[in-house]
Amino acid sequence: xxxxxxxxxxxxxxxxxxxxxxxxxxxxxxxxxxxxxxxxxxxxxxxxxxxxxxxxxxxxxxxxxxxxxxxxxxxxxxxxxxxxxxxxxxxxxxxxxxxxxxxxxxxxxxxxxxxxxxxxxxxxxxxxxxxxxxxxxxxxxxxxxxxxxxxxxxxxxxxxxxxxxxxxxxxxxxxxxxxxxxxxxxxxxxxxxxxxxxxxxxxxxxxxxxxxxxxxxxxxxxxxxxxxxxxxxxx
Amino acid sequence: xxxxxxxxxxxxxxxxxxxxxxxxxxxxxxxxxxxxxxxxxxxxxxxxxxxxxxxxxxxxxxxxxxxxxxxxxxxxxxxxxxxxxxxxxxxxxxxxxxxxxxxxxxxxxxxxxxxxxxxxxxxxxxxxxxxxxxxxxxxxxxxxxxxxxxxxxxxxxxxxxxxxxxxxxxxxxxx
Numbered sequence: 354x355x356x357x358x359x360x361x362x363x364x365x366x367x368x369x370x371x372x373x374x375x376x377x378x379x380x381x382x383x384x385x386x387x388x389x390x391x392x393x394x395x396x397x398x399x400x401x402x403x404x405x406x407x408x409x410x411x412x413x414x415x416x417x418x419x420x421x422x423x424x425x426x427x428x429x430x431x432x433x434x435x436x437x438x439x440x441x442x443x444x445x446x447x448x449x450x451x452x453x454x455x456x457x458x459x460x461x462x463x464x465x466x467x468x469x470x471x472x473x474x475x476x477x478x479x480x481x482x483x484x485x486x487x488x489x490x491x492x493x494x495x496x497x498x499x500x501x502x503x504x505x506x507x508x509x510x511x512x513x514x515x516x517x518x519x520x521x522x523x524x525x526x527x528x529x530x531x532x533x534x535x536x537x538x539x540x541x542x543x544x545x546x547x548x549x550x551x552x553x554x555x556x557x558x559x560x561x562x563x564x565x566x567x568x569x570x571x572x573x574x575x576x577x578x579x580x581x582x583x584x585x586x587x588x
Numbered sequence: 589x590x591x592x593x594x595x596x597x598x599x600x601x602x603x604x605x606x607x608x609x610x611x612x613x614x615x616x617x618x619x620x621x622x623x624x625x626x627x628x629x630x631x632x633x634x635x636x637x638x639x640x641x642x643x644x645x646x647x648x649x650x651x652x653x654x655x656x657x658x659x660x661x662x663x664x665x666x667x668x669x670x671x672x673x674x675x676x677x678x679x680x681x682x683x684x685x686x687x688x689x690x691x692x693x694x695x696x697x698x699x700x701x702x703x704x705x706x707x708x709x710x711x712x713x714x715x716x717x718x719x720x721x722x723x724x725x726x727x728x729x730x731x732x733x734x735x736x737x738x739x740x741x742x743x744x745x746x747x748x749x750x751x752x753x754x755x756x757x758x759x760x761x762x763x
């Protein structure tokens with residue numbers, strides 16, 4: 354390896370002090386530091402700074418009251434989330450379409466085997482203004498969980514795209530982007546209708562980066578079913 | 589995954605990072621009561637979204653949620669990851685003249701000085717410094733927590749350190 358110049362060495366000093374350089378780069382930098390007083394001084398300053406900051410910052414353990422409060426809230430959450438104990442009010446509040454979708458999800462394995470024999474399950478979820486995005490995302494997460502290898506595409510159009518715009522939050526103030534990113538990391542694709550953006554005069558840059566644009570949502574749903582063997586589900 | 593399995597995994601993988609979570613929150617919101625509230629919210633959120641955690645680094649995963657909860661508590665958007673180039677200039681002008689570490693470590697006053705200096709940093713530098721120096725996170729882990737590219741993490745650390753060195757070094761040099 355050729356010797357490092359100061360310009361090459363300087364940006365490496367911090368990574369070296371932080372233990373982030375690989376062996377080869379570390380060796381090259383050490384050789385340079387042995388020769389170069391200015392870089393050596395920089396290295397010494399950074400090391401002293403780290404030591405001073407390390408000594409000055411002390412971690413404070415979480416207070417016992419906080420531990421207890423979290424324990425209480427998690428227990429309450431578990432109670433709340435207990436399956437098959439739906440409260441009547443919640444049941445009435447769930448729109449019929451979603452109940453139908455939930456029922457379809459429960460039956461999904463049988464239906465898909467027929468649609469995609471032997472292959473991966475493929476499904477396109479249709480999201481429009483009648484969809485409650487929080488419920489839809491929860492159903493999709495459950496589906497992904499119970500069907501490994503599932504190929505899923507969410508196509509949103511009309512007012513159904515709103516949860517894919519930057520800064521969108523659910524009624525509890527939780528940002529949708531977190532859940533969308535989590536699903537995307539599990540292979541769920543999000544596609545937004547370009548016609549909707551044009552019609553509603555929404556700047557495409559407002560669509561979160563996790564979602565892709567397609568020219569027409571409806572055409573995309575048709576294409577996925579006709580050309581790529583996707584099953585259709587309205588959420 | 590059954591409910592009991594989920595509880596057990598959550599207790600095992602996420603709850604142990606509560607100290608780090610509280611500490612990060614304290615540094616970000618700078619108010620112990622607000623920090624506690626933010627951490628409670630974050631843990632509840634983490635539990636709800638725990639199905640989306642697929643192993644790996646539980647600490648980075650939950651700290652990212654804590655960080656978001658802190659910015660929610662502050663009613664602000666988290667600092668954006670700007671794709672700034674790695675800034676060599678800020679490496680070049682780190683002031684010299686820091687006292688030797690052992691003296692700093694012993695002096696309570698100096699500790700307070702460091703704490704104040706860190707607390708006074710702009711938040712994107714502050715969180716990078718706290719995650720690195722107090723919790724020993726790697727660049728990659730800091731990038732995951734703060735949702736920023738590694739180059740941005742390096743640049744924030746470098747600029748944060750330059751600012752700290754200026755604040756901590758300057759009084760020493762005057763003596």
